[in-house]
Amino acid sequence: MQGIKKRLVGSYLLVILLTVLIMDTFLLLGVRQYYYDNVQDILKKQAEVAGSFYGRYLSDKDLAREAGALLEIFSSTTAAQVQIINAPGVVLADSQGAPTAPNPLFADTQRALAGELGQWQGNLPVTGEPAMSVAYPLKSGAQVVGAVRFVTSLTGIHGVVKNIALILIVTGLLVLILATAVSVLLSTTITGPVEKITRVAGEMAAGRFSARAVKKYDDEVGKLADTLNYMAEEIVRYDQLKNQFIASISHELRTPLTSIKGWAVTLRSGGLKNMAELNDGLSIIERESDRLTLLVDELLDFSRLSAGKITLQQDTVYLPELLDSIVKQLNPRARRQGINLLCETPQDLPVVKADSNRLKQVFINLLDNAFKFTPSGGTVRVSARAGDEQIQIRIADTGNGIPQTELPKVKQKFYKGTASAGSGIGLSICDEIVKLHRGQLIIDSAPGQGTEVRVILPL
Template sequence: MGIKRRLLFQNLTIISLTIALLLGILISGIYHYYYNGTADILKNHAINSAQFADRYMNISTYTLRSHLSEIQNNFSLPQAEMQILDANGDLLSSSSGFQHDHTSQFKDIEEALHLESGTWMGHHPITQEHILAVSVPLMEEKKTVGVLRFVTSLEPLDDNFRTIIGTLFIIGLIILIIVFLVSKAFARNIITPVVELTEVSQKLAMGKLETQVVGTYKDEFQTLSKSFNEMAKELLKTQQMKNQFISSISHELRTPLTSIKGWSETLLAGDLRNVNETETGLTIISNETNRLIGLVEELLDFSRYSKNTFQIFPSLFSFDSLLKQVILQFDKKIKSRNLTIVFENEEPIELKADENRIRQVLINLVDNAIKYSDTNTTITIHYELSHRFFYFGVVDEGKGIEENQIHNVSELFFKVDENSEGAGLGLAISKHIIELHHGKLFIESKKGIGTRAGFKLPISPIQQADAK
């Protein structure tokens, strides 16, 4: 059963039970009002009549028959048959003029003969008419000398009661139909967003990641639709990043492999005694191999990053020595672009951190500074140890980064220049490394002026003492 049917079924069930309960209460109230009210009227009149007769007419077993006409004239009730019975329950007189047999068989008469007022409601055994009868005893010195009985037909009352019940049922049915229509509209309002969200989720599952929830909803459905759209955007972004990553990695792997294969074939087909050619080829093969190793290391780091298994192993090491090693590593690249490296300070500093991971961060920051610097410009490097933090920054005079792209630079697979080397993992992994050290990676840039990138690390108590 679908949600719509369940909602309709639940609403109709609740409303039906409510209407049935209200109808039951109303019918019960109306029944008691009409039937018990009629019985009370007859009973009160019969009791008052019997008391008056006992007090003022000197009725006895011997004089009862002589007072029949007087009793009939004084105590008769419109729309009710008045009967007078003797102490044996035999009918002596009736205002209707009809004589009835076996009147003593009625329950109300039996109770009246035992000095109690009696009421009986049912169908007459002969005529099958629905009647109400009330009987009270006529007494002389606490002895029953006769019975005063009033009988009225309930057929008109039954007709009115059935009419009222029918009207109430029609009203209940109208209410139920209105509730059904309103519930159907409400259910549609609930089901419509559910159906659309279901269709959107199915399209997303089929890979149609550009799908969006277009309906405008309220309350929780608005939040849910926004969440769906955000999820679709993130999935689409992830899909694009994956495609970009595959494309970038394929390109990055193909280039060194092509060089390695080309120079390998050249060396095999050439004269191995040509020292210059052999040395050049082997140098290129070695460089491209190192480049492949670097790419593989980045991919391994990315795998650890994705699985959240990235770990650091802090130890004390000489930061200034490590930085010089990194700069020396890029010596050829620096000279080829005629760049100048300026150290604002070169004081020896002992830093407690993961040396290999910090090396990885420095390589990435310095390589980016060299890569995006214009030729014949200066790269400035500054680092210092304060009482609470260690600061490192590298400033280039290169192309700079658009302001709207700065916050994306440290994201996975993002590259300012799609044609540049690398897979766009370096800064994202560097940021993760610094954050594992409880530090912060920062990038500030202005288009056409240059970029300042670096990091800030909190220092340990031992380093604080050394800094003082």
């Protein structure tokens, strides 16, 4: 497996290598062209001056007789080879040797004899060295009588270009070496924290959630470290809540089981003296059995919700009728506890598409919580109102309220507040059921001022 460090260093070096190659190539080509253009411009100016001089002062004289004098004049001001060529293409005078016929392939001579400035670049036929030449027509009036040709070697320029190329290559290598060192350093600053985070993640995977990733930089890797640490803290917290939940459920199950077993043993022993005691015992067994059934149902619902296996049996639900039936069902309990239970739902509420049994489960659970924390003489009020796109059901009590530090956590799984007396999953189940209806469950409370729960359902 190729590591991130190798890929980063390789990517950096590839980009830098390509950049150096492209820059060196363009620089070298630019320098070469610069020197060539300079030489060409000088030869052009010299040829134009020579042609202009001939046309102004010697155009009425015979070119063959004046060739030597012209050669002496033109070669005295330049280091280039100078040739005087007549109209048939014969070299009349040459500053570097005996007159010879020029190579007919030299395009500059042909163009000059045709009356235009001619240019040529290539290798000389005899020596093979690189050269550049410019030829200019010599005119007598409108007639071309010959040409003057300036030829210079490019060997020196090639040497300069090679030296510059060597400097660029050495500079490029130094840049690559420096870039390699910088790339390794930069990649280490990236991969180092990642490797540490990976080791910490491995420890967490092995169950050591006390391990923490060190945040070195406030960047994406730093955010990853923060996220990993937060995840570990959440796992530890949920593990603690789970243990508390298991202990709480064990206690909740043990209490009714103890009562049922105690009365079962009493009934079996025949120690009851009258029917009143017998009926009391059977009633206790029935109530405790109901408590066990409720706890088991809550656990089953919680398990199904966690596994995503609960499906809603949605139908048209008329909320005033549903809420009225729930209030009637819980009125006896309210009277026993001395609580004033009120239902204020207008009869013109629109219908909603929902699972009536699940909504009933939610409302009964919320009212059960309200009864648990509302003292005798208090009030529990159920109300509802409709908006343009949603309907809102409120269950408000005048009970003890919830501390502000606990309010954000009461809907979390397994959470039990300081005054909680249930399994710790009731509100979590209610919240999940409301979410399945694409709604919201919002809790507002203040200590000593009661609690208001709002169930918001879309129309």
